Amino acid sequence: MKLARDTWLVFQRQVLLMVRTPVWLVVGVVQPLFYLLLFAPLLKQVLGAGSYEEAYRIYVPGLLAVLVIFGGLFTGFSLLGELRAGIIERSRVTPVSRLALLLGRALREVLALMVQAVIITLLALPFGLSVAPLDLLLAYLLMALLALMTSAISYGIALLVRSDAALAPVVNTVAQPIALLSGVLLPLALAPQWLRSIAEWNPFYWAVEGMRALFAGQVGDSSVWQSLLIVSVLTVVAVWWSARLFAERVR
Amino acid sequence: MIETTGLRKSYQSRKGRQATTVDAVAGLDLSVAAGEIYGFLGPNGAGKTTTLRMLATLIRPDGGEATVAGADLRQDPAGVRRRIGYVAQGGGTTDTVSGREELVHQARLHGIGKAEAGQRAERAITAFELGEFADRPCQTYSGGQRRRVDIALGVIHSPGVLFLDEPTVGLDPASRAQVWQEIRRLRGEGMTVFVTTHYLDEADALCDRIGIIDHGGIVAEGTPEELKQEISGDVLLVGLTDGDSVEKAAGALRGEPALHRLETPEDGGLRLYVRDGASAIPQLLRTLDGAGVAPATIQLQRPSLDDVFLARTGRSLA
Ligand SMILES: Nc1ncnc2c1ncn2[C@@H]1O[C@H](COP(=O)(O)OP(=O)(O)OP(=O)(O)O)[C@@H](O)[C@H]1O
Numbered sequence: 205m206k207l208a209r210d211t212w213l214v215f216q217r218q219v220l221l222m223v224r225t226p227v228w229l230v231v232g233v234v235q236p237l238f239y240l241l242l243f244a245p246l247l248k249q250v251l252g253a254g255s256y257e258e259a260y261r262i263y264v265p266g267l268l269a270v271l272v273i274f275g276g277l278f279t280g281f282s283l284l285g286e287l288r289a290g291i292i293e294r295s296r297v298t299p300v301s302r303l304a305l306l307l308g309r310a311l312r313e314v315l316a317l318m319v320q321a322v323i324i325t326l327l328a329l330p331f332g333l334s335v336a337p338l339d340l341l342l343a344y345l346l347m348a349l350l351a352l353m354t355s356a357i358s359y360g361i362a363l364l365v366r367s368d369a370a371l372a373p374v375v376n377t378v379a380q381p382i383a384l385l386s387g388v389l390l391p392l393a394l395a396p397q398w399l400r401s402i403a404e405w406n407p408f409y410w411a412v413e414g415m416r417a418l419f420a421g422q423v424g425d426s427s428v429w430q431s432l433l434i435v436s437v438l439t440v441v442a443v444w445w446s447a448r449l450f451a452e453r454v455r
Numbered sequence: 456m457i458e459t460t461g462l463r464k465s466y467q468s469r470k471g472r473q474a475t476t477v478d479a480v481a482g483l484d485l486s487v488a489a490g491e492i493y494g495f496l497g498p499n500g501a502g503k504t505t506t507l508r509m510l511a512t513l514i515r516p517d518g519g520e521a522t523v524a525g526a527d528l529r530q531d532p533a534g535v536r537r538r539i540g541y542v543a544q545g546g547g548t549t550d551t552v553s554g555r556e557e558l559v560h561q562a563r564l565h566g567i568g569k570a571e572a573g574q575r576a577e578r579a580i581t582a583f584e585l586g587e588f589a590d591r592p593c594q595t596y597s598g599g600q601r602r603r604v605d606i607a608l609g610v611i612h613s614p615g616v617l618f619l620d621e622p623t624v625g626l627d628p629a630s631r632a633q634v635w636q637e638i639r640r641l642r643g644e645g646m647t648v649f650v651t652t653h654y655l656d657e658a659d660a661l662c663d664r665i666g667i668i669d670h671g672g673i674v675a676e677g678t679p680e681e682l683k684q685e686i687s688g689d690v691l692l693v694g695l696t697d698g699d700s701v702e703k704a705a706g707a708l709r710g711e712p713a714l715h716r717l718e719t720p721e722d723g724g725l726r727l728y729v730r731d732g733a734s735a736i737p738q739l740l741r742t743l744d745g746a747g748v749a750p751a752t753i754q755l756q757r758p759s760l761d762d763v764f765l766a767r768t769g770r771s772l773a
């Protein structure tokens with residue numbers, strides 16, 4: 205109860221700060237838009253897709269997954285900024301729940317990324333994307349969990365390295381293989397067997413598979429429940445890990 | 456209100472392959488009574504912030520015991536947090552929100568309801584005279600305005616004990632005076648205030664009691680008057696002309712019966728501690744004259760807290 209109230213309090217404040225500096229929204233939407241306009245035509249050729257609709261059905265879920273995975277992974281910078289400014293320290297000398305301090309911030313990131321995801325989905329519709337509303341909602345749930353997980357991971361890394369200069373290369377190094385091995389740009393169905401075997405150990409690969417199934421209207425596909433399960437479990441683990449680090453390391 | 460025994464904290468730092476340990480706070484015993492302004496005076500790196508952060512539950516001590524406002528630091532850190540206010544050395548306001556929004560949010564973090572938080576913010580704005588700027592973003596505040604907001608944030612929940620880490624660093628004399636006035640007002644309301652500073656005049660003018668800290672330990676404690684009385688007598692500052700060496704003058708004066716103590720500060724000249732300055736001057740002048748030293752200036756001073764620090768540590772704070 206107290207946790208919920210405190211989290212809500214921190215979340216509200218974070219959302220207020222975000223609304224006051226809305227540049228993130230422009231950057232967050234314009235970049236994927238470029239991919240949508242400039243990369244998708246290429247993809248259509250490569251995949252030999254008959255129509256844009258078909259190309260988008262494969263491409264948009266991957267694009268959204270990249271957006272939440274990367275967006276989440278880079279949120280550690282804002283935590284470092286607030287630590288440096290003494291804002292976190294000030295909240296820690298109050299009875300507010302420590303977990304709420306972290307969770308409220310991570311949920312702000314989830315909200316920001318979901319707003320971007322919705323805008324991109326809407327923008328893709330006129331280009332021929334079509335997806336059933338319920339499937340889309342389920343895809344959003346999966347994305348929200350992904351965003352929460354990667355934000356938590358990013359906070360954890362930020363608390364470990366403790367410096368902007370170190371955070372960027374570490375996050376990039378983590379993100380690169382994750383992105384390549386999840387088949388976000390091109391489906392790994394095109395990949396040689398050995399690459400696919402490695403990818404199967406990458407939870408984000410399962411997430412992207414689940415997303416693609418949902419956008420393709422195959423809600424009953426086993427990849428859907430598998431991805432939801434895998435991502436849920438990992439989200440809990442990631443939040444637990446970063447919350448523990450936060451309680452231990454922030455001093 | 457605050458009692459500590461043997462409070463310790465050390466930091467490991469690595470320089471290349473060599474690990475060094477810094478004893479930031481090394482066995483601190485202190486006792487602060489309810490309703491007093493206790494000044495923690497010490498040079499940079501003495502361990503002031505580390506002590507404060509331990510007492511405010513931000514870092515865990517390596518050893519020792521402490522009770523703050525009746526709650527045990529180790530057993531009941533949450534109880535300590537409920538009863539204290541803490542204003543960090545660097546403050547901590549968010550650039551894009553206003554002072555009022557910060558005050559309301561801080562109150563809510565303390566578990567205060569929305570309506571009540573708004574009223575408290577309003578009262579704080581009146582009491583700290585923040586009205587002129589309270590509704591602008593914090594990034595537009597001057598240093599002094601920001602510091603007053605910091606302090607208002609620290610007391611928004613009416614704590615029994617307030618920790619202030621160097622509240623007046625970087626402020627002009629008028630703003631410092633205003634901050635002192637706020638601190639006295641808070642004491643007047645019954646709050647115990649624990650303030651760190653490395654300004655001698657601040658410790659002297661503001662604090663009821665002072666602990667002088669150096670290298671993580673208390674080297675002297677008492678009211679400003681008690682501390683200064685400890686340095687009995689007067690201080691003579693002797694300025695030398697360019698031609699005369701400090702060593703020569705010091706050599707001549709050592710062994711003078713009127714002299715308790717002689718220091719040679721880095722900025723030149725001599726600092727002589729004598730029982731009765733006025734009557735010692737003629738004799739000291741004769742001695743210097745005999746050694747062929749002609750002082751350029753002589754000043755008679757009452758001892759300051761710096762003299763206390765100098766006497767205890769052999770270094771000067773000023
Ligand atoms: N996180 C840390 N890691 C390593 N050493 C530290 C750390 N924090 C403080 N120290 C060291 O502990 C000692 C005491 O530091 P502290 O900040 O308590 O001093 P201070 O009295 O507040 O000084 P100032 O007047 O400069 O604020 C210093 O030598 C400092 O370098």
Ligand SMILES: [Mg+2]
Nearest residue numbers: 503504505544
């Ligand atoms: Mg300090």
